[in-house]
Amino acid sequence: MSTSNELLWSIGELAERAGATVKTVRFYSDEGLLPEAARSSGGHRRYGPRALERLRLIRSLRTLDLPLPEIRRVLEDEDAAGPALEDAVDSRLRELGNELKALRWREAALQLVRDCPPAQRVGRVRLLGALTTPPSTAPLARFWRAWLPPRMPRRATAAFLEAAVPEPPDEPHPSQALAFAQLHAMTTAPCPGSRQPQPEVHRVAGASGAALLYEGLVEAFELAAPHLRAARDPRPGEALDAYVAAYAGAYRSRDTPDFRRMLDAHLSTDPRLDRYWELTAVVLTPPGGSPQPTPGSADDWLRAALQRDNAKAV
Known part of the structure; x- marks a missing residue:
């Protein structure tokens, strides 16, 4: 909990300082990813500088398209730049590689349909549609x-x-x-x-x-x-x-x-x-x-x- 000298913010003030919406802050707080420093006499959440730092890191990780479970593991790691972050980035790179490969195969399939004679297009769509992508x-x-x-x-x-x-x-x-x-x-x-x-x-x-x-x-x-x-x-x-x-x-x-x-x-x-x-x-x-x-x-x-x-x- 906080001391009387610690700087505390309401959920709206934290959202404003982080450039986020109140809805976003409430979501991450409900998920247990943002530490509360205290509660007001009315039971409202109060957050300190540690929560602001954590929120900025979460948003940066989301910008890299890391899923929430991976972000949780990164935050639970004692070293924020440690093995959990490395594993999360490697996993996302593999997923992106598969997604890019699938997109390239779809692009090639669309080019094949576009460039073939009109009479062959339905048959080619069926032929290519039988494939998974990748x-x-x-x-x-x-x-x-x-x-x-x-x-x-x-x-x-x-x-x-x-x-x-x-x-x-x-x-x-x-x-x-x-x-x-x-x-x-x-x-x-x-x-x-x-x-x-x-x-x-x-x-x-x-x-x-x-x-x-x-x-x-x-x-x-x-x-x-x-x-x-x-x-x-x-x-x-x-x-x-x-x-x-x-x-x-x-x-x-x-x-x-x-x-x-x-x-x-x-x-x-x-x-x-x-x-x-x-x-x-x-x-x-x-x-x-x-x-x-x-x-x-x-x-x-x-x-x-x-x-x-x-x-x-x-």
Whole structure:
């Protein structure tokens, strides 16, 4: 409580000194954020300089758009500039980043609707309206989990999903937003027979063999990526050896010339997901940028390298 020598203000006087409204002061006081120094004989609140300092800090924190619970934690921290304030600012920055990303995706979507031919606008609105903003990769991941062999170990599945599912860019060009919306539509559309056609190796490998296969393929794709970025022609080497070894392990075979010829023949008849990888390449590469390798483009390069290697062995 105050002493007789302490400067005290009514709620209106405190509001005037802080440049706030009486309603604002009463709200923060009712929330327990402003310390009362005393009460008048009539029961009215009286505030001292500490309340004025606290009110100015609260209003500054609100200007930074910090929510009330975060402000309360900052005020309860013994050091006003301590960990609570740092955590609150970091949290708000993350939220703002997500909000800005969502706004950029909405902007790209609006540009796509505005710039397309009038006859296509309703269809494009429906296509883009199926996305959340910012968009989620969960439907793409579900698509791949259904496509991969059942009971694959979680670690192997996660490694392949990391390579196969493109992250939506924070600042999408309209073409990237359109490609991601088309990926979403492709991966959420019902499949004939309820399941995508499966490569023959899925049946042969089983869960344990499939894990080795996809771990090996991810390694081979990573080894092929520098060749793709440098626009080198497909060629035998470490990347191709890793690629063939992944399949040899799944087929419980050895890497021999005969196996390579058999593999080439099998791969030429396997179901393809070319459209998925074409759209993924658009999502990953802004207009004018260098094309980014995808598992699809790496697989194409490695298959061509396998064919070239087999042709040389004949």
